[in-house]
Amino acid sequence: MSASLDDAAPSTRVDRRSALPMYDQLQRALLRSIEDGTLQPGDLLPGEHRLCEIHAVSRTVVRQALGMLEHEGAIVRIKGKGTFVAPRKTSEHLAGQLMGLHEEVAARGGTITSDVLRHETVPAPAHVAQQLALAPEEDVTVLVRLRHVDGEPWSLSTTWLSPRLGALLTGADLHTASLSRVLEAHGVRAVSGERAVEAAMTDEGEGELLQLGPQRPVLRLTSTTTDEAGRPIEHFVALHRGDRSRFVFPVSRGPEAGHLLHLDVDRAAADRAAAE
Structure with a gap:
């Protein structure tokens, strides 16, 4: 070369x-x-x-x-x-569609596994209680997972569920199973929600887990989903490696053909996030 x-x-x-x-x-x-x-x-x-x-x-x-x-x-x-x-960034569509990383990776023929770093019941933080329509400090199930795509650390996600739904995870193999599929097996299906993407920087612990190092750019995906009755199902925050992922959104104007909008973590955006 x-x-x-x-x-x-x-x-x-x-x-x-x-x-x-x-x-x-x-x-x-x-x-x-x-x-x-x-x-x-x-x-x-x-x-x-x-x-x-x-x-x-x-x-x-x-x-x-x-x-x-x-x-x-x-x-x-x-x-x-x-x-x-560096390897080319992988286009991911989960920010603009109601799917999880497990479904996204499976659709492109990849393999995803998860290291479960935390799985317990805790008092809900204020912002989580608001998103899940719970009383302040009401118990929630928190699930922290380091997600690997084809053996490589890919994202670090923290998911909160009400205790009723958290109890459905008992006995599930969360190392390989899709969380949404586990819930769907019990009749809990997400049909709507809201997702936001922001530029962020890793702290020391996040950087070590993602094998990036501290103060490295990541895409922070925040999501809340609801069922057919409008009841909140889960709220999660996931950090995706900025050197591996880019989120792609289908957009259109009326009946015209859609276009793809590519959002990458660039240096300027990362610097702005670090200054916040």
Whole structure:
């Protein structure tokens, strides 16, 4: 892959006469190589010294450019092995449709498993009691799961249910089972709800579980679903890795064909979330 970058066209090289900082130019050049397929997911990038030679820039410039690409999730650094092009983000539709991650992954032929980190009855936090139409500090069942897609940590979800519905989980294999399918087996079916997507940053614990590290961008999906009678079923908050997921929403205007709106966690959005 180094040879491909060695043969890069002059237009992709750093221009010292440009008003753009050299690290910004280098970052854009490397990103173009990823986007046009010159660099493929999993490819090893040339070392810092070789990048300095190719683009005739200092190591400081190279490190700044690589730092920006790593922050955006375009590359990953593995200690002792080098810097690699990150896997492409997976388009997920669960933010705009009434489905769970289990159904989303199964639909694309993947395998999902869950580590159950917490499963107990606790007094409902104020915002959860409001969403589930419960009295303040009324008991709720809380379920915290680290979700793995094809063996890779993918999302960290916290789900709250009323004790009546939480009791239906007794005996269920929550390591492999779909929560919605477990509830549907007992006649509880979600037919409506509201979901919101926000940019967020991991704290130390979240970053460790998701294998991202602290202060890394994630997509925070918040959802409340209701049954046919309008009764709340569950309220959950899920953090999806910003370097693996992007949420896709079908939109349309009247009878016209819909378009796809892609929402990615970008550096600016993540920085705004961190400043809140």
